Amino acid sequence: MVVFWLLYDAICRVFGQREKGDAIVGALVLVLVCVASWLACHWFAGRAAFLLVGAMLATAMSANVFFWIIPGQKKVVKSIAAGEPVEPIHGARGKQRSVHNTYFTLPVLFAMLSNHYSFLYTHKLNWLVLILMMFAGAAIRQFFVMRHGWKLGRNRHPLGYALVGVVVIAAVVAWLTPQPSEAAKAPVGSADYAALKKVLEQRCYQCHGAQLQMKNVRLDTPQAVKQHAQAVYQQSVVARTMPLNNATQMTDAERVLVGRWFEGGAKTE
Numbered sequence: 676m677v678v679f680w681l682l683y684d685a686i687c688r689v690f691g692q693r694e695k696g697d698a699i700v701g702a703l704v705l706v707l708v709c710v711a712s713w714l715a716c717h718w719f720a721g722r723a724a725f726l727l728v729g730a731m732l733a734t735a736m737s738a739n740v741f742f743w744i745i746p747g748q749k750k751v752v753k754s755i756a757a758g759e760p761v762e763p764i765h766g767a768r769g770k771q772r773s774v775h776n777t778y779f780t781l782p783v784l785f786a787m788l789s790n791h792y793s794f795l796y797t798h799k800l801n802w803l804v805l806i807l808m809m810f811a812g813a814a815i816r817q818f819f820v821m822r823h824g825w826k827l828g829r830n831r832h833p834l835g836y837a838l839v840g841v842v843v844i845a846a847v848v849a850w851l852t853p854q855p856s857e858a859a860k861a862p863v864g865s866a867d868y869a870a871l872k873k874v875l876e877q878r879c880y881q882c883h884g885a886q887l888q889m890k891n892v893r894l895d896t897p898q899a900v901k902q903h904a905q906a907v908y909q910q911s912v913v914a915r916t917m918p919l920n921n922a923t924q925m926t927d928a929e930r931v932l933v934g935r936w937f938e939g940g941a942k943t944e
């Protein structure tokens with residue numbers, strides 16, 4: 676978060692007030708956000724990575740207000756109060772940072788809400804999902820920004836930006852539509868507790884066994900498995916959020932097995 680702020684701030688300082696500064700800064704910040712998203716999704720579990728990228732942008736938004744927008748306004752007010760000429764640079768800088776904050780808004784909202792939708796952050800190319808959805812958010816925001824200009828006759832109607840945003844989201848929806856996996860096409864048959872136990876032993880005991888009970892969940896006795904059957908199914912088959920970040924490398928076939936066990940009555944003897 677701090678590194679992003681320092682780099683972003685440096686880009687704005689160096690290029691912000693040049694000719695075509697807004698475009699240069701926009702392009703560089705876009706690249707920076709893409710690199711940060713890629714890194715986050717490779718360093719952290721997807722669920723954490725999406726939140727961290729959102730927090731990273733939100734940190735820059737707050738820092739923009741604290742270090743540039745408010746101090747700039749104070750200087751302007753001071754000059755006016757003292758009857759001195761106002762330096763336009765403070766207004767220009769503050770406006771540039773406010774505009775950036777505008778574009779960060781929808782991407783941050785998306786990142787905040789993403790935790791409810793595991794198919795987004797558990798996807799193999801989750802970094803691309805994150806970038807595309809944030810890009811769509813920024814494009815849609817551009818529509819709202821330019822709509823004011825259109826009402827005042829300053830620019831043409833910005834419908835194109837909204838359409839780009841919607842098309843990108845629709846493309847992501849089509850791309851992420853669940854497909855039956857190879858494992859799910861395998862012949863059907865119910866799985867018994869002995870088969871389930873083998874999977875739990877290998878993939879879950881490490882964090883939900885005698886040594887460690889994450890979120891107070893133990894899965895190493897038949898009674899405990901019975902108690903948590905619904906949650907086991909939910910977490911490892913439906914949402915695929917367990918094993919956490921698939922640390923124990925559970926296979927698709929094993930998820931199908933857990934699903935069959937649950938749908939076949941979740942027997943524990």
Ligand code: HEC
Binds near residue numbers: 879910
């Ligand atoms: C690397 C460690 C790790 C492994 C392996 C792991 N879990 Fe978890 N599990 C956690 C952590 C951490 C939490 C708490 C997550 C939270 O609070 O959001 C958790 C929570 C849970 C919960 C409770 C969820 C809830 O929100 O109430 C269930 C159920 C669960 N795990 C099932 C499983 C199953 C089934 C497996 C094996 C297929 C598994 N876990 C493997 C770390 C792990």
